[in-house]
Amino acid sequence: MSSLLFQSGLLKISRMASGMLLAALLVGQALPMAAHDTTTLDPIIEKAMHRVFPALVRITMVEGEASNGRMEKLTGAGSGAIIRKDGYIITNHHVAGKATHLLVRLADGEEIEAELIGTDPLADIAIIKLNLARRKSKTPLPVASFGDSDRVRVGDTVFAMGSPMAVSQSVTKGIVSNTQLMMPTLFWFAQFKLDGENVGSLVRWIGHDAVIFGGNSGGPLVNVNGDIVGINEVGLGSLGGAIPGNLARQVTEQLIRQGHVDRSWTGLEPQPYLRGADIPRGVFVAGVIPGSPAAQAGLRAGDVVTEFDGVAVNGRQQEDLPVFNALVMGTPIGKQVMVKAIRDGRELDCTLTTRVRGRALEDDQKFKDWGFTARNFTWLSAIEHKRPDTNGVQITSINAAGPAGSAKPAMKADDCIVSVAGKPVRCLADLRRLTAGLTRDTNHTGLVVVEFERGVFHMVTAVRPKPEEPTPEENAAKPGLAMQLQPIGPELAEAMSLKQDGARVSFVFSGHAADKAGFRAGDILTQFAGEGVRCRQESELQYFMAKVRRHQTGDEVPCAVLREGKTVSLTLTLEAADPDPENLKTYKDKNLEFTLRDMTENECVLQQIPSEVRGPCVAEVENSGWASLAHIAPDDIILSIDGLPVPDTATAEKLLKAAEAKKSRHIVLHLRRGVHTLFAEMEPDWEAPAR
Numbered sequence: 001m002s003s004l005l006f007q008s009g010l011l012k013i014s015r016m017a018s019g020m021l022l023a024a025l026l027v028g029q030a031l032p033m034a035a036h037d038t039t040t041l042d043p044i045i046e047k048a049m050h051r052v053f054p055a056l057v058r059i060t061m062v063e064g065e066a067s068n069g070r071m072e073k074l075t076g077a078g079s080g081a082i083i084r085k086d087g088y089i090i091t092n093h094h095v096a097g098k099a100t101h102l103l104v105r106l107a108d109g110e111e112i113e114a115e116l117i118g119t120d121p122l123a124d125i126a127i128i129k130l131n132l133a134r135r136k137s138k139t140p141l142p143v144a145s146f147g148d149s150d151r152v153r154v155g156d157t158v159f160a161m162g163s164p165m166a167v168s169q170s171v172t173k174g175i176v177s178n179t180q181l182m183m184p185t186l187f188w189f190a191q192f193k194l195d196g197e198n199v200g201s202l203v204r205w206i207g208h209d210a211v212i213f214g215g216n217s218g219g220p221l222v223n224v225n226g227d228i229v230g231i232n233e234v235g236l237g238s239l240g241g242a243i244p245g246n247l248a249r250q251v252t253e254q255l256i257r258q259g260h261v262d263r264s265w266t267g268l269e270p271q272p273y274l275r276g277a278d279i280p281r282g283v284f285v286a287g288v289i290p291g292s293p294a295a296q297a298g299l300r301a302g303d304v305v306t307e308f309d310g311v312a313v314n315g316r317q318q319e320d321l322p323v324f325n326a327l328v329m330g331t332p333i334g335k336q337v338m339v340k341a342i343r344d345g346r347e348l349d350c351t352l353t354t355r356v357r358g359r360a361l362e363d364d365q366k367f368k369d370w371g372f373t374a375r376n377f378t379w380l381s382a383i384e385h386k387r388p389d390t391n392g393v394q395i396t397s398i399n400a401a402g403p404a405g406s407a408k409p410a411m412k413a414d415d416c417i418v419s420v421a422g423k424p425v426r427c428l429a430d431l432r433r434l435t436a437g438l439t440r441d442t443n444h445t446g447l448v449v450v451e452f453e454r455g456v457f458h459m460v461t462a463v464r465p466k467p468e469e470p471t472p473e474e475n476a477a478k479p480g481l482a483m484q485l486q487p488i489g490p491e492l493a494e495a496m497s498l499k500q501d502g503a504r505v506s507f508v509f510s511g512h513a514a515d516k517a518g519f520r521a522g523d524i525l526t527q528f529a530g531e532g533v534r535c536r537q538e539s540e541l542q543y544f545m546a547k548v549r550r551h552q553t554g555d556e557v558p559c560a561v562l563r564e565g566k567t568v569s570l571t572l573t574l575e576a577a578d579p580d581p582e583n584l585k586t587y588k589d590k591n592l593e594f595t596l597r598d599m600t601e602n603e604c605v606l607q608q609i610p611s612e613v614r615g616p617c618v619a620e621v622e623n624s625g626w627a628s629l630a631h632i633a634p635d636d637i638i639l640s641i642d643g644l645p646v647p648d649t650a651t652a653e654k655l656l657k658a659a660e661a662k663k664s665r666h667i668v669l670h671l672r673r674g675v676h677t678l679f680a681e682m683e684p685d686w687e688a689p690a691r
Contacts, residue, residue: 147227162219267292371402593625
């Protein structure tokens with residue numbers, strides 16, 4: 001999809017975008033619908049708003065997207081409308097169809113969790129359902145109703161309703177500009193594809209100029225009677241595009257009834273007429289998929305289909321093709337269909353039996369022990385990848401530094417795994433079962449032979465699916481100075497009128513060895529253990545500290561410092577240095593996707609953290625993980641988890657594992673960030689331990 005031509009109306013929010021969106025989001029603090037004064041409204045607008053506005057909802061979601069060998073979490077916002085009193089809501093597939101967490105804000109401001117009931121990427125429609133058991137109000141839900149989108153005409157007044165930029169419910173007014181809007185064919189990339197489906201092959205949008213923005217996706221397009229005649233989906237510059245309401249209603253009925261949409265497939269691929277072709281009527285066949293029902297019936301590229309299952313068809317323009325596709329896909333699965341066609345001026349009759357179409361792409365799943373995400377093949381994706389059947393597992397993204405990405409030879413996205421350790425891999429379930437067997441022994445670190453196919457090449461590689469975790473070195477009781485030193489370069493020495501080399505004391509830890517020996521900030525350390533101290537740059541300072549560590553704790557070391565122009569002799573009794581942060585207790589939570597570690601006392605002192613404030617710090621936060629979505633940041637200090645104090649990493653690990661065992665819907669962390677404190681709420685979608 002090209003953003004130069006069009007974009008979906010979904011608002012996706014990342015950390016980078018959050019600052020830019022702040023001003024727009026602040027606008028969203030509007031009053032509930034009941035508080036609006038509508039006495040001066042145009043009666044037409046008032047009627048439409050009265051029937052639909054109370055049923056508008058704002059949807060915020062978290063979805064997983066395969067990237068860099070893991071399922072990255074993205075937040076977004078879209079719109080929807082309540083269409084049944086039992087809590088069913090219509091929206092777009094690209095808003096909620098891949099969501100792992102859904103939160104719906106009603107027109108009165110109440111927020112309720114929802115679940116995904118069914119989704120259809122080809123029509124870009126999804127149905128979600130409110131968890132009414134958690135609703136506080138007992139009043140009946142407001143409901144919006146569908147009208148007949150076939151009655152919509154160019155010039156009709158329409159209203160786009162939704163939550164643009166994730167603000168409170170909004171309405172814009174315009175007119176219908178086109179009832180058969182199609183994506184431009186000027187460029188090859190001008191297709192709106194979702195999960196492998198070309199939405200424009202089925203949808204002819206209702207074009208209108210009622211302004212829509214990111215966040216309007218899934219919101220209704222409403223006529224002057226207050227009927228839903230479309231579901232807003234895309235924008236082309238200042239022109240909006242809505243999925244016709246009649247198509248949306250048909251899809252909705254199937255999604256509510258069975259969670260998916262049944263469609264027929266024939267393998268016919270139509271295209272508009274060539275400009276120089278002399279075709280009086282019918283649909284021009286661009287191609288026929290080998291082995292498909294159409295191929296088995298004898299149809300081939302260049303034929304012109306004039307009648308399908310008793311219905312005369314036309315495909316002169318691009319705008320005609322969705323009508324033909326809808327006829328074919330709407331035919332009962334397994335039905336024997338008579339097809340009339342013209343070939344080289346001669347008429348011919350063919351009989352084909354439709355086959356179930358299925359999904360274009362299966363969902364991605366992550367395999368942490370391999371460092372990639374993968375999916376099963378569908379019939380359609382197997383055909384696209386020129387595979388004889390659906391056996392095998394397709395890698396969809398890979399971590400170049402992970403086990404599969406660093407194998408010899410390295411595996412890549414789009415590779416198809418066909419066997420592991422000599423055992424066939426037909427689907428994701430096979431791969432999970434084989435991985436579990438390989439990794440059940442926690443000491444297993446051996447290489448495994450993986451067979452995979454890359455196009456026409458049949459390849460093998462050696463992968464270590466569960467690499468040995470690095471073990472931090474034991475922290476030896478090495479001596480330290482209990483003070484911080486600063487190198488003194490030639491320019492600084494000249495400016496300070498220093499005649500000899502040394503290192504400047506920049507900080508002394510109170511109550512420790514250097515403090516007890518009488519060192520002060522500002523002293524110039526010129527001698528240590530009878531040797532001169534030369535620290536003109538950072539590398540020389542590191543070399544000096546290495547010499548300090550060659551001593552033993554408890555050694556009494558004679559030192560000399562320059563203080564106010566005079567040499568002062570001091571005796572420093574070496575004590576054990578503060579542990580290296582790399583050797584402290586750490587905990588990496590693979591579900592919440594962040595890493596914690598203990599802090600040293602010296603770190604707390606240098607960061608001026610009050611003595612009564614102790615807790616693990618956040619060492620790392622993975623992009624687009626649950627911790628990242630909760631705005632937890634590196635160097636945050638965790639004070640409590642779900643109200644319980646957290647003095648160290650071991651306690652945090654225990655509490656987080658307990659939350660995982662309970663599948664807690666909300667985990668609240670009290671954090672210290674600099675001089676500020678704040679609460680962060682994680683709302684994870686718990687998964688089984690990764691294999």
